[in-house]
Amino acid sequence: MSFTRTTEQSSNYDNLEQMPVAELLKGINAEDKTVPLAVEKALPQIEALTNQVVERMKKGGRLFYIGAGTSGRLGIVDASECPPTFGVPFDLVVGLIAGGDTAIRKAVEFAEDDREQAWKDLEEYAIHNKDIVIGIAASGTTPYVIGGLAMCNKNGVVTGCITCNTGSPLAQTAQYPVEVVTGPEFVTGSSRMKAGTAQKLVLNMISTATMIQLGRVKGNKMVDMQLSNHKLVERGTKMIMDELNITEGEAAALLEKHKNVRKAIESYGNR
Known part of the structure; x- marks a missing residue:
């Protein structure tokens, strides 16, 4: 099956270095406006994955995010915000990034190319079949993430993913794929932009809806938030x-x- 990474296709804009700031900002903003519409098209997939997260966590399972680069950092951000926002234990939602904690701030060369490491990282948390693992990769081709989900599948752990291409190897590996097709970036291949925004929106939706379903919100208030300031x-x-x-x-x-x-x-x- 042929697979085209639209996230890597050439930008709809050119000669960026010749544009004044106002024109650059206008172009970036125009592209950003398309992201929520792309997320909307994926709502049925997001719902299916979120229902699985809720089901696993109601049975005592945990939610893991695995990713590399920007995708891994976004997972870590979402995971780290759950305890202060919803008052849940720090290890209920866990974000893992290729290359370990060092990679949060500084890129670790070739860490994302290791198909075996994600499962090793998950095993450090005693991953089990009550848990659910969501792989995050804009390209849908990151070996660290695909290898991790493949091993989860073999070991009876429910898997999902968030990617920004259709028909990717990652989506084919995940049991509950979410594909938010954001198209070419303003700067060709810079998937920290539209693709990263889309991933952040989906992560917000999954974790927030899950915590509401788990009773961590009353009315519309964060009644279990940590009083940290x-x-x-x-x-x-x-x-x-x-x-x-x-x-x-x-x-x-x-x-x-x-x-x-x-x-x-x-x-x-x-x-």
């Missing part, structure tokens, strides 16, 4: 005020006592 303490206090119709002082006292918005609200109702 003054801004969040103020937000938590306001949540309690609005929910219980009490004064700021009463709300602040409840939050100080219980250290958690949900517990503060529940304790008030149980008086």
